[in-house]
Amino acid sequence: xxxxxxxxxxxxxxxxxxxxxxLTVGLIALVSWVGTxxxxxxxxxxxxxxxxxxxIIYQFADDMIGPQARRYYxxxxxxxxxxxxxxxxxxxxxxxxxxxxxxxxVGLAMVVFFSTHYFGIKERGIGAYIxxxxxxxxxxxxxxxxxxxxIGELARPLSLSxxxxxxxxxxxxxLGVLCMLVVIFLPSGNIIQQVLALVPLILRPLxxxxxxxxxxxxAFVFMILAMVYIGGAVQAQEGH
Amino acid sequence: xxxxxxxxxxxxxITFLIAMIIVWKLFWGPLTRMMQERSRKISGDIQRAESGRxxxxxxxxxxxxxxxxxxxxxxxxxxxxxxxxxLAREQIIQEAREESxxxxxxxxxxxxxxxxxxxxxxxxxxxxxxxxxxxxxxxQGLEQSVQQRLMAEFLHEIKGWDKAG
Amino acid sequence: xxxxxxxxxxxxxxxxxxxxxxxxxxxVGTGIGVWLDRWLGTRPWLxxxxxxxxxxxxxxxxxxxxxxLNNPRRLK
Numbered sequence: 450x451x452x453x454x455x456x457x458x459x460x461x462x463x464x465x466x467x468x469x470x471x472l473t474v475g476l477i478a479l480v481s482w483v484g485t486x487x488x489x490x491x492x493x494x495x496x497x498x499x500x501x502x503x504x505i506i507y508q509f510a511d512d513m514i515g516p517q518a519r520r521y522y523x524x525x526x527x528x529x530x531x532x533x534x535x536x537x538x539x540x541x542x543x544x545x546x547x548x549x550x551x552x553x554x555v556g557l558a559m560v561v562f563f564s565t566h567y568f569g570i571k572e573r574g575i576g577a578y579i580x581x582x583x584x585x586x587x588x589x590x591x592x593x594x595x596x597x598x599x600i601g602e603l604a605r606p607l608s609l610s611x612x613x614x615x616x617x618x619x620x621x622x623x624l625g626v627l628c629m630l631v632v633i634f635l636p637s638g639n640i641i642q643q644v645l646a647l648v649p650l651i652l653r654p655l656x657x658x659x660x661x662x663x664x665x666x667x668a669f670v671f672m673i674l675a676m677v678y679i680g681g682a683v684q685a686q687e688g689h
Numbered sequence: 690x691x692x693x694x695x696x697x698x699x700x701x702x703i704t705f706l707i708a709m710i711i712v713w714k715l716f717w718g719p720l721t722r723m724m725q726e727r728s729r730k731i732s733g734d735i736q737r738a739e740s741g742r743x744x745x746x747x748x749x750x751x752x753x754x755x756x757x758x759x760x761x762x763x764x765x766x767x768x769x770x771x772x773x774x775x776l777a778r779e780q781i782i783q784e785a786r787e788e789s790x791x792x793x794x795x796x797x798x799x800x801x802x803x804x805x806x807x808x809x810x811x812x813x814x815x816x817x818x819x820x821x822x823x824x825x826x827x828x829q830g831l832e833q834s835v836q837q838r839l840m841a842e843f844l845h846e847i848k849g850w851d852k853a854g
Numbered sequence: 855x856x857x858x859x860x861x862x863x864x865x866x867x868x869x870x871x872x873x874x875x876x877x878x879x880x881x882v883g884t885g886i887g888v889w890l891d892r893w894l895g896t897r898p899w900l901x902x903x904x905x906x907x908x909x910x911x912x913x914x915x916x917x918x919x920x921x922x923l924n925n926p927r928r929l930k
Contacts, residue, residue, distance in 0.1 A: 478711070530712075552693050
């Protein structure tokens with residue numbers, strides 16, 4: 450439920466975060482369509498922009514996973530774009546970020562979680578993959594090691610989803626509260642309160658700027674951590 | 690917000706996955722392939738340009754070498770020609786000098802001969818004239834022996850001239 | 855971007871995760887404990903045990919990240 454009262458969510462029969470996700474996906478598709486309408490060897494306009502962002506994502510994936518990173522490009526690119534667009538959408542009045550809903554962020558974290566183990570087993574074989582869960586410890590410690598690793602593995606999607614959710618929700622609540630402060634203070638007729646209303650009024654654009662920064666950083670962090678986890682799972686000698 | 694709704698979560702996951710597949714198949718996949726193709730092409734182009742550049746450099750070096758060779762040859766030929774010319778000149782001068790020398794010699798010889806001839810003639814004439822003069826002076830014929838002695842003395846004297854002359 | 859050290863970047867991101875991982879591990883451990891207790895009816899014991907395991911797991915993960923930071927070659 451958005452703290453912003455102008456939200457459209459009160460008029461829908463289903464949860465509006467689905468609508469926001471659909472809008473996010475639509476925006477991504479639109480931007481991608483515009484950018485790849487006329488593919489050419491010499492990129493211009495939208496293609497240039499898309500190539501720039503995808504190039505950065507691929508570069509990071511290559512650095513962290515190695516040559517086999519190519520297989521996971523779609524996942525990383527979509528994670529980044531989905532979270533970025535979703536985050537930024539919360540800054541537009543009337544819309545909100547579907548990433549400010551725990552259901553969305555947990556869903557994304559679960560995608561990463563299952564992808565990590567799926568790719569890990571696929572790359573290294575089920576035997577070797579299960580073996581690394583028990584670690585290099587004496588036999589009597591192995592069950593504990595397994596539980597500890599299990600907890601660690603489960604903690605990853607938790608931290609992943611809660612960080613994103615917390616950051617974006619905080620941003621949305623802050624913007625909503627500032628908005629409501631203006632709404633409450635301004636028509637009060639009390640001169641002091643009207644002057645006070647200026648503070649959130651001035652603060653809001655600054656928070657929006659901050660929100661843009663947070664949106665980009667959080668999308669980036671989520672993607673990079675997905676790379677770290679998947680990279681750790683598919684590489685035999687490194688990670689855990 | 691805080692609560693997790695499982696149907697919602699599943700819907701979000703499915704939305705995400707389907708969107709990922711569609712967007713990748715339709716837009717990003719072709720774009721990515723094009724990017725990779727381009728980077729391959731660029732590295733190929735760079736390699737080709739590099740090898741082309743190296744070839745051009747080689748050709749240039751070869752060309753410079755050839756030019757230097759040709760210049761060297763031309764200079765050698767010129768030098769040889771000059772040398773030859775000098776030689777020819779020397780020879781011609783030498784020959785001319787020798788020729789003139791020869792002519793001079795010849796003339797000198799000829800002159801000497803002439804002189805000798807003239808002197809011989811003169812001597813003959815002088816002897817006759819002097820004999821006539823002596824006969825005239827004495828008025829009488831000298832004895833053959835005296836005549837002969839006088840003759841010899843005179844001749845001896847004239848020989849002395851000849852030597853002095 | 856060519857001179858970037860990939861291992862270092864990975865560790866940086868993981869290091870930024872260390873604190874949250876500690877909390878998340880304890881939370882997950884305790885959660886598993888509570889769930890098992892409710893299922894098996896062994897009220898406080900499994901909760902306590904798994905909370906301890908969660909704490910161990912949290913510190914283990916932090917330790918792994920930190921040791922990887924100190925010595926990139928010794929990544930297990």
